[in-house]
Amino acid sequence: MAGKIKTLDSVTIDRIAAGEVVERPVGAVKELLENAIDAGASSITVEIEEGGTGLIRITDNGEGIAPEDVRQAFGRHATSKISRIEDLDTLHTLGFRGEALSSIAAVARCELITKTRDTLTGIRYVIEGGEELSYEEIGAPEGTTIIVRDLFYNTPARKKFLKKPQTEGSYIAELMEHQALAHPQVSLRFINNHTDRFHTSGSGDLKENIYRIYGRDIAASIFPIEADGPSGLHMTGYLGKPAINRSNRSFELFFVNGRPVTDKMLSASLEEGYRPYLMQHKFPFAVLAFSLPSSEVDVNVHPTKREVRFANARQISSFLTSAVAGALHDTEMIPDALLDEERERREGLPFAAANDAQRSAQTASSAAEPFERSYFVQETGEEQQPLFAYGLAEEPVAMSDGYSFDAGPKDGAQRIRPVQERLFSEEAVKEYRILGQIFDTYWLMVCGDELLMMDQHAAHEKVNYERMMKRFREKTVMSQMVDPPEVIKLTPPQEELFSRYAPVFDGLGFQTEPFGERTVALRGIPLDLYGADAKTMFLEILDALNEEGTLPDDPVAVSSRIAGMACKASVKGNMHMTVEELRALLDEMMTLENPYNCPHGRPTLIRMSRFEIEKRFKRVVD
Ligand code: ADP
Ligand code: MG
Numbered sequence: 001m002a003g004k005i006k007t008l009d010s011v012t013i014d015r016i017a018a019g020e021v022v023e024r025p026v027g028a029v030k031e032l033l034e035n036a037i038d039a040g041a042s043s044i045t046v047e048i049e050e051g052g053t054g055l056i057r058i059t060d061n062g063e064g065i066a067p068e069d070v071r072q073a074f075g076r077h078a079t080s081k082i083s084r085i086e087d088l089d090t091l092h093t094l095g096f097r098g099e100a101l102s103s104i105a106a107v108a109r110c111e112l113i114t115k116t117r118d119t120l121t122g123i124r125y126v127i128e129g130g131e132e133l134s135y136e137e138i139g140a141p142e143g144t145t146i147i148v149r150d151l152f153y154n155t156p157a158r159k160k161f162l163k164k165p166q167t168e169g170s171y172i173a174e175l176m177e178h179q180a181l182a183h184p185q186v187s188l189r190f191i192n193n194h195t196d197r198f199h200t201s202g203s204g205d206l207k208e209n210i211y212r213i214y215g216r217d218i219a220a221s222i223f224p225i226e227a228d229g230p231s232g233l234h235m236t237g238y239l240g241k242p243a244i245n246r247s248n249r250s251f252e253l254f255f256v257n258g259r260p261v262t263d264k265m266l267s268a269s270l271e272e273g274y275r276p277y278l279m280q281h282k283f284p285f286a287v288l289a290f291s292l293p294s295s296e297v298d299v300n301v302h303p304t305k306r307e308v309r310f311a312n313a314r315q316i317s318s319f320l321t322s323a324v325a326g327a328l329h330d331t332e333m334i335p336d337a338l339l340d341e342e343r344e345r346r347e348g349l350p351f352a353a354a355n356d357a358q359r360s361a362q363t364a365s366s367a368a369e370p371f372e373r374s375y376f377v378q379e380t381g382e383e384q385q386p387l388f389a390y391g392l393a394e395e396p397v398a399m400s401d402g403y404s405f406d407a408g409p410k411d412g413a414q415r416i417r418p419v420q421e422r423l424f425s426e427e428a429v430k431e432y433r434i435l436g437q438i439f440d441t442y443w444l445m446v447c448g449d450e451l452l453m454m455d456q457h458a459a460h461e462k463v464n465y466e467r468m469m470k471r472f473r474e475k476t477v478m479s480q481m482v483d484p485p486e487v488i489k490l491t492p493p494q495e496e497l498f499s500r501y502a503p504v505f506d507g508l509g510f511q512t513e514p515f516g517e518r519t520v521a522l523r524g525i526p527l528d529l530y531g532a533d534a535k536t537m538f539l540e541i542l543d544a545l546n547e548e549g550t551l552p553d554d555p556v557a558v559s560s561r562i563a564g565m566a567c568k569a570s571v572k573g574n575m576h577m578t579v580e581e582l583r584a585l586l587d588e589m590m591t592l593e594n595p596y597n598c599p600h601g602r603p604t605l606i607r608m609s610r611f612e613i614e615k616r617f618k619r620v621v622d
Pocket of ligand 2: 031035
């Protein structure tokens with residue numbers, strides 16, 4: 001009987017390898033684009049259809065492939081870039097593994113047209129599923145065009161695992177943007193489904209590319225950084241002012257010797273440098289290019305080369321942190337007025353300019369974070385608005401050291417209530433003795449023999465959410481105008497998500513309008529999100545959707561998800577709340593089916609019984 005173990009044939013090996021190198025269309029585009037850059041091209045056009053699954057066409061004006069090398073280039077582990085492992089120490093190219101062409105050709109229908117300077121005619125080579133179909137001479141300009149059709153046509157399992165073409169296309173768009181920023185000296189053109197998406201000039205000016213890709217607002221809020229670090233490292237790039245801090249890390253871009261990389265150490269060091277300017281869960285905008293000797297960085301850590309390992313990681317980390325901190329410090333991001341007012345606020349002094357509306361508006365617009373903007377407007381006493389629409393706000397509870405107190409029932413009587421009654425009922429709530437608020441977030445209340453703690457944000461989130469969904473179901477949504485409208489530039493994934501869910505946003509009361517290339521004007525937000533920073537909230541919802549990945553197909557389920565995100569984004573930050581407002585909030589909670597959890601599952605209320613407290617003080621033994 002023959003043994004069970006067989007050596008795999010080369011086509012099978014290549015298909016397996018393709019799973020690593022080209023997990024999805026964006027992986028193929030990345031490899032082919034790197035090949036074009038390695039070939040010294042100064043101009044590259046990338047065209048895709050159907051998210052790269054239908055067609056990827058990449059044309060470059062690089063050095064081309066010599067006729068005798070064409071077949072070989074598609075061989076497994078075939079590379080012109082290194083011949084032994086030591087060559088990695090002096091590597092100057094992006095590719096070196098010799099896997100891309102063979103892997104892609106194993107799982108797609110490929111056509112290559114290429115010509116070098118030294119040959120009179122070019123070569124056209126067709127290979128499908130790893131099988132050569134033709135090799136012929138052809139007239140062609142210098143450079144290389146590679147066309148990849150029907151990616152994963154012979155690996156249905158892989159194909160099934162792909163997301164919708166639009167989503168795959170948005171990954172490619174994002175890759176193209178990052179590559180354009182990594183290689184400002186190359187003119188890159190990107191065409192998606194016959195539409196020109198962007199075209200960079202190749203002038204080498206990084207700021208120009210940031211402008212072309214992220215728009216005027218971002219380009220106006222960045223400043224250059226350049227510094228020499230340890231181990232022959234040189235860093236150049238741009239940092240965003242704190243005003244454009246983001247709600248996720250997708251704008252922390254690092255290029256190491258021309259390669260976009262994700263690196264926890266680099267992110268952490270950058271954020272550390274920004275620390276005094278970053279609110280929690282906020283991240284800087286940064287585009288930083290590092291060049292350093294190849295021997296100082298291992299690029300062979302990951303099949304897609306998206307990760308690197310630095311020989312001197314620790315030194316590089318502290319270099320980056322101090323370079324960033326220094327650059328921010330020198331740039332004087334925050335006007336002194338804000339610092340003074342901030343200090344005065346902390347020390348409980350009145351603002352110097354409390355009555356000066358103009359000054360307050362100025363402060364508001366230069367605040368480091370949108371949430372601070374609304375906070376300042378309230379603090380300065382201008383435009384003070386009740387944060388909740390539950391009846392008129394009376395005198396806010398006095399706040400000192402973060403505590404506030406309610407005198408409790410005037411008669412001072414301790415009402416003891418039987419515990420078997422529901423703590424969260426219409427009757428019970430009326431009996432709550434409200435002690436006050438701590439840490440700007442939690443309300444302490446006593447009901448009978450129970451100490452209750454309510455998370456103001458979670459409760460508010462819940463009530464808003466239920467109201468929004470009720471209006472959505474009953475088709476009675478109302479919007480609150482954003483005036484002037486917020487003009488918002490979207491990243492490709494944000495745009496993709498938004499265009500997919502625009503009707504849902506609309507149904508919830510978001511009023512938007514297309515505003516040119518990847519830009520929307522936000523004209524209204526749901527009424528229930530009163531007081532929220534419209535733009536921040538809108539972007540946070542899109543980013544949260546992106547993080548969720550697959551969403552249910554059912555539109556009601558999606559709206560509930562979006563409404564939940566909206567409510568979460570809208571109640572962030574600390575808020576004053578009067579006892580009256582709290583009572584109104586509690587009353588409204590009582591009308592809900594499940595008042596105990598916010599839409600994200602966090603509890604709104606926790607309790608501690610007198611028994612538990614006495615146990616902790618060892619007054620009772622259990
Ligand atoms: P690697 O880039 O790791 O060397 P690839 O499989 O991507 O491996 O490419 C194999 C070889 O084909 C490269 O080493 C290069 O010599 C050649 N090649 C691929 N694409 C191009 C191109 N666009 N222009 C010139 N040569 C190319
Ligand atoms: Mg390559």
